[in-house]
Amino acid sequence: xxxHSLIALILPFLGLPLSxxxxxxxxxxxxxxxxxxxxxxxxYRKDVSYKDGVFDGEFDLKANSVLGIQFDYQxxxxxxxxxxxxxxxxxxxxxxxxxxxxxxxxxxxANWTVRTGRIGFDLFQLTEYRDIGFAxxxxxxxxxxxxxxxxxxxxxxxASFTHPIGExxxxxxxxxxxxxxxxxxxxxxxxxxxxxNDIYNITLGLETFDWYIKAKHTEVEFDNNIELLDQLxxxxxxxxxxxxxxxxxxxxxxxxxxxxxxxxxxxxxxxFGNFVASGELSKISGKSLLVRDLNNGYISTxxxxxxxxxxxxxxKTSADEYQLGTNVIITLPPDLQPLAFGxxxxxxxxxxxxxxxSVGWRWNFDEQMAFKLQWERTxxxxxxxxxxxxxxxxxxxxxxxxxxxxxxxxxxx
Numbered sequence: 001x002x003x004h005s006l007i008a009l010i011l012p013f014l015g016l017p018l019s020x021x022x023x024x025x026x027x028x029x030x031x032x033x034x035x036x037x038x039x040x041x042x043x044y045r046k047d048v049s050y051k052d053g054v055f056d057g058e059f060d061l062k063a064n065s066v067l068g069i070q071f072d073y074q075x076x077x078x079x080x081x082x083x084x085x086x087x088x089x090x091x092x093x094x095x096x097x098x099x100x101x102x103x104x105x106x107x108x109x110a111n112w113t114v115r116t117g118r119i120g121f122d123l124f125q126l127t128e129y130r131d132i133g134f135a136x137x138x139x140x141x142x143x144x145x146x147x148x149x150x151x152x153x154x155x156x157x158x159a160s161f162t163h164p165i166g167e168x169x170x171x172x173x174x175x176x177x178x179x180x181x182x183x184x185x186x187x188x189x190x191x192x193x194x195x196x197n198d199i200y201n202i203t204l205g206l207e208t209f210d211w212y213i214k215a216k217h218t219e220v221e222f223d224n225n226i227e228l229l230d231q232l233x234x235x236x237x238x239x240x241x242x243x244x245x246x247x248x249x250x251x252x253x254x255x256x257x258x259x260x261x262x263x264x265x266x267x268x269x270x271x272f273g274n275f276v277a278s279g280e281l282s283k284i285s286g287k288s289l290l291v292r293d294l295n296n297g298y299i300s301t302x303x304x305x306x307x308x309x310x311x312x313x314x315x316k317t318s319a320d321e322y323q324l325g326t327n328v329i330i331t332l333p334p335d336l337q338p339l340a341f342g343x344x345x346x347x348x349x350x351x352x353x354x355x356x357x358s359v360g361w362r363w364n365f366d367e368q369m370a371f372k373l374q375w376e377r378t379x380x381x382x383x384x385x386x387x388x389x390x391x392x393x394x395x396x397x398x399x400x401x402x403x404x405x406x407x408x409x410x411x412x413x
Contacts (some may be wrong), residue, residue, distance in 0.1 A: 023073070023074045024071065024072070024073050024074075025071070025072045025073075025074070026069070026070070026071055026072075027069075027070050027072070027412070027413065028067075028068055028069040028070060028412065028413050029066070029067075029068045029070075029131075029132045029133075029134055029410075029411065029412045029413070030065075030066055030067040030068065030410070030411050030412075031064060031065055031066045031131075031133040031134075031408055031409070031410050031411075032061065032065055032408070032409045033061070033063065033064025033065045033066075033133075033139065033140075033406065033407070033408045033409075034059060034060065034061050034064075034405075034406070034407040034408070035054045035059070035060045035061075035063045035064055035404065035405070035406055035407075036054070036058070036059045036060075036404065036405045037054055037055065037056060037058075037402055037403065037404045037405075038056055038402065038403045038404075039055070039056055039388075039400055039402040040056060040391075040400065041385070041390060041391055041394045041398050041400050042055075042380065042385050042388035042389065042390060042391070042400060042402060043055040043388060043389035043390075043391065044063060044388065044389075044402075044404055045063060045147075045387075045388065045389050046063060046064060046088075046140060046143075046147070047143075047146060047147045047148070047149060047150050047387075048147065048148060048149075048150050048183050048184060048386075048387065049150025049181070049182040049183060049184065050063065050089070050150075050184065050389075051091050051184045051189065051191055052089075052389070053388065053389025055389075055391060062089050063089070064133075064139070064140055064406065064408065065088075065089070066086060066087070066088045066131045066133065067086070067087045067088075068084060068085065068086040068087070068100070068131060068132070069084070069085055070082065070083065070084040070085075070101070071083045071084075077107075078106060078107055078108055079104065079105070079106055079107075080104075080105050080107075081103070081104050081105070082101055082102070082103055082105065083099070083101060083102045084099070084100045084101035084102075085098045085099055085100065086098060086100045086131050086152075088131055090182075091182075091191050092191070097182075099118060099153075100118070100120075100131070100152050100153050101117075101118055101119065101120065101153060102117050102118040103115045103116060103117030103118060103119050104116060104117055110162075111161055111162055111163055112159070112160070112161055113159070113160045114157065114158070114159045114160075115157060115158050116156070116157040117155070117157075118153050118154070118155050119153060119154060119155075119156065119157070119158055119175065119177075120152070120153055120154075121151050121152060121153050121154045121179060121199075121201075122158070122173065122175055122201055122203055122216065122218075123149060123151065123201070123216065123218055123263055123265075124145055124146065124149070124216065124263075124265045124267070124280065124282055125214060125216070125265065125267035125280050126141050126146065127146070127149070127151075127152070130146055130152070131152070132412075133370075133372075133408060133410035134368075134369075134370055134410040134411060134412045137276075137300075137302050137309050137311050137360070137362050137372075138300070138311065138313060138358070138360060138372070138374060139360060139372045139373070139374035139406035139407075139408045140374075140406060142280075142298040142300075142313060142315045142356075143315065143356070143378075143387055144296045144297065144298055144315030144316055144317045144352075144354070144355075144356065145265075145280055145282050145296045145297065145298055145315070147352075147387040148284070148294065148296070148317075148350065148352060148387060149181075150181050150182050150183055151179050151181040151196070153179065154175065154177040154178060154179040154196075154199055155177050155178055155179065156175060156176050156177015156178065156199065157175065157176060157177065158173060158174065158175035158176075158201075159173070159174050159175075160172070160173040161173070167208055167209070168206055168207070168208050169206070169207050169208070170205070170206055171203065171204070171205035171206070171207070171214075172202075172203070172204060172205075173201075173202070173203040173205075174200075174201070174202050174203075175199070175200075175201045176199060176200050176201070177199050178195065178196060178197050178198070178199060179195075179196045179199060180193050180194070180195050180196070181193070181194050181195075181196060183226070185228070185345070185349060190226075190227065190228070192226035192227060192228075194222060194223070194224060194226060194256065195222075195223035195224055196220040196221070196222065196223065197220070197221045197222075197223045198219075198220065198221040199218065199219070199220045200218065200219050201216065201217070201218040201219075202216070202217055203215070203216045204216075210270065210271040210272070211268070211269060211270040211271065212268065212269050213266075213267070213268040214265075214266070214267050214268070215264075215265070215266050216263075216264065216265045216266075216267075217262070217263070217264045218262070218263040218264075219260060219261070219262050219263075220260065220261050220263070221258070221259070221260045222256040222257060222258070222259055222260070222261070222288075223257065224256070224257050225255050225256050225257045226256070228342070228345075228346060229254060229255055229256060229290075229346060231342075232251075232254060232339070232342055232343060232346060233251045233254060233255055235339050236248070236250050236251035236254075236339070236343075237251050239336065243332075243333065243336070244332060244336065246328075250289070250343060253288065253289040254288070254289050254290060254343065254346060254347070255288060256288050256290060256291070259286060259287045259288040259291070260286065260287055261284065261285065261286035261287070261288075261291045262283075262284070262285050262286070263282065263283070263284050264282065264283045265280055265281065265282040265283075266280070266281050266282075267279065267280035267281075268280075274303055274304045274305060275301065275302065275303055275304075276301070276302040276304065277299070277300070277301050277302075278299070278300050278301075278302075279297065279298060279299035279300065280297060280298060281295075281296070281297040282295075282296045282297065283295050283296075284296075284350070289322060289347060290346060290347065290349055290350060291350055292319060292320050292322060292350065292351070293319065293320055294317065294318075294319040294350055294351075294352065295317070295318045295319070296315075296316070296317045296318075296352075297315065297316055298313055298314065298315035298316070299313070299314055300312065300313040300314075301313075307363060307364040307365065308361065308362070308363055308364075309361070309362040309363075309364075310359075310360070310361055311359070311360050311361075311362070312357075312358070312359050312360075313356075313357070313358045313359075313360075314355070314356070314357055314358075315355065315356045315358075316354070316355040316356075317352040317353060317354055317355075317384070317387075318353060319350060319351040319352055319353055319384070320351070321348075321351055321353075321383055322347050322351070323344045323347050323348065323351075323383065324340050324343060324344055324347075328340070329341070348383055348386055348397060349386055350386065351383060351384060351386060352384055352385075352386050352387050353380070353381040353383070353384025354378055354379060354380045354381060354384050354385065354387070355378070355379050356376055356377065356378040356379070357376070357377050358374055358375060358376035358377070359374070359375055360372060360373060360374030360375070360406075361373050361374075368411055368412050368413060369409065369410070369411045370408075370409075370410045370411075371408070371409055371410075372406070372407070372408040372409075372410065373405075373406070373407055373408075374405070374406040374408075375403070375404070375405055375406075376403070376404045376405075376406070377401065377402070377403050377404075378401070378402045378404070379401050380397075380399060380400045380401070380402065381399055382396075382397065382398060382399040383396070383397045384397065385397045385398075385400065388402075
């Protein structure tokens with residue numbers, strides 16, 4: 001979305017008079033989050049859009065901290081406008097990067113809702129409100145599903161239909177548009193923007209008072225390569241096949257531009273007494289060597305007692321490894337070996353292989369504030385630490401076990 005189109009959506013908040021039918025509501029949310037980790041090799045980051053990591057011996061107050069504000073303007077019973085701005089430590093804070101939502105909504109009936117503008121990217125169950133810590137029990141969304149995706153919104157439209165079936169509500173939602181996603185590799189300081197075109201998403205859901213189940217499927221097309229890929233492709237195309245037989249195959253397969261990817265998820269939750277069990281399974285697949293099958297998931301159980309919630313969570317990522325083996329690299333001329341290591345870096349980008357266990361406590365000491373304390377232990381497999389930031393003096397992606405402590409104050413207003 002261009003800055004001019006965003007401003008065009010915001011202007012109605014400033015110029016329309018308030019009346020009995022028209023009303024402006026201002027609300028907000030935030031998290032003051034502290035993070036400590038003990039890894040020898042890796043630094044924690046919330047997702048791959050974050051440039052900085054929290055390393056061993058540091059207690060960081062920026063990585064999980066968020067501040068957001070939202071304006072909702074009700075025009076009449078059918079039309080309203082919404083704008084949401086969020087600061088989450090963006091490397092380049094502009095009106096565009098801060099604007100999570102900026103849409104006009106039309107609700108012609110109780111069953112139908114249509115939005116157009118900048119809307120939430122309904123990729124996985126929590127994607128639309130992942131920055132609102134007060135909305136979920138944990139100190140952060142499970143990294144195994146949400147750490148690989150930095151996208152928050154898309155520019156386009158969605159249409160939702162809901163229909164009651166006895167005590168169950170059926171939900172159907174379709175969205176389409178485009179989005180820019182920011183990504184930072186595990187070993188580079190370069191912040192890259194990838195444009196996602198031709199985004200199509202469909203969501204099906206069933207829910208009652210004490211349970212829900214939702215299935216989501218999204219398809220996207222990558223509009224461009226990141227700079228590193230263009231450099232690698234250019235270098236590979238200059239190498240004769242007699243020197244490196246696979247160079248041409250790698251050059252043709254490693255790029256993102258013009259390729260597509262699919263994202264699917266199945267999520268569910270069930271409340272029984274004071275217990276809540278929830279979970280999500282997701283799968284990412286693509287037609288580039290970089291975007292191979294990535295299977296992710298988490299399950300979580302919470303126990304609610306008055307203002308307190310105790311919870312346990314298990315998460316796992318599993319991706320096929322596709323790397324140039326050491327036996328291949330050492331057969332190349334010495335001047336080509338750095339290029340081979342660069343190819344391995346690119347091929348590893350989405351190859352996350354880890355599992356985590358966490359326990360935590362949430363205390364709602366106020367209707368609009370919650371304190372959270374969470375300990376998480378993550379086992380990272382060799383070459384599987386791409387969700388993290390790697391220390392500068394570390395070579396490769398070594399196996400490691402990381403303990404992390406999260407202390408949050410979440411609030412809404």
